[in-house]
Amino acid sequence: MSQGDSTKVATLSRRDFLKLMGAAGTALTFAPFVPWGKFMPNPDSAKLEKVPVILPDGGQANVNTFPTNHAEVITYPSTGDRVLDEEAFRKWQFIRLPEELGGAKNDASSFRAFSMVCLHLWCLWKYWPQEGRKRGECPCHGSMYNPMTGTAFAGPASLQASPSNTLAKLDMEADSKGDLWILPAKFSPNDNGVVGYGRFIK
Numbered sequence: 001m002s003q004g005d006s007t008k009v010a011t012l013s014r015r016d017f018l019k020l021m022g023a024a025g026t027a028l029t030f031a032p033f034v035p036w037g038k039f040m041p042n043p044d045s046a047k048l049e050k051v052p053v054i055l056p057d058g059g060q061a062n063v064n065t066f067p068t069n070h071a072e073v074i075t076y077p078s079t080g081d082r083v084l085d086e087e088a089f090r091k092w093q094f095i096r097l098p099e100e101l102g103g104a105k106n107d108a109s110s111f112r113a114f115s116m117v118c119l120h121l122w123c124l125w126k127y128w129p130q131e132g133r134k135r136g137e138c139p140c141h142g143s144m145y146n147p148m149t150g151t152a153f154a155g156p157a158s159l160q161a162s163p164s165n166t167l168a169k170l171d172m173e174a175d176s177k178g179d180l181w182i183l184p185a186k187f188s189p190n191d192n193g194v195v196g197y198g199r200f201i202k
């Protein structure tokens with residue numbers, strides 16, 4: 001073997017070794033037993049209050065006017081600061097279910113609000129209302145979410161152990177005028193869940 005050949009072999013080996021190290025690092029980073037919920041930038045539950053569901057047009061969502069099988073992005077908790085309010089962990093898909101999944105009732109039971117942070121690698125998913133879809137889909141690696149429960153049923157997020165297969169959610173209620181409100185959330189896996197980490201189904 002010439003001097004040049006042995007240099008080439010050594011270079012390739014080093015590159016392969018680095019690739020392996022990278023793969024091992026990725027596997028460790030996403031190991032399911034690590035309590036990632038503690039590190040996520042979730043808001044402090046203690047300061048949260050009941051607030052209106054504010055739609056992108058600035059109005060409050062109402063059960064009498066919001067269309068069935070439709071979703072909008074809402075911000076919670078909103079700070080009033082435009083930059084802070086753009087943070088991914090404050091973004092929720094506010095969904096009125098299709099009629100066949102219970103969306104026809106003019107009360108809060110027709111609605112869902114799930115964190116948009118995908119439980120796989122934290123891309124933002126969204127609801128697709130088209131016939132044959134009617135589900136949440138993540139554009140990055142194809143995880144799909146049940147719009148009634150927030151549980152992943154396909155793709156990599158569906159293979160993760162509970163609670164990391166079910167999205168954090170917000171609880172809501174409607175007042176006598178039909179206006180919708182978000183009840184104060186408690187960001188722990190046994191309550192509303194932890195954004196980017198998940199929620200136990202009770």
Ligand code: FES
Nearest residue numbers: 118120121138141
């Ligand atoms: S980040 Fe959503 S499927 Fe990977």
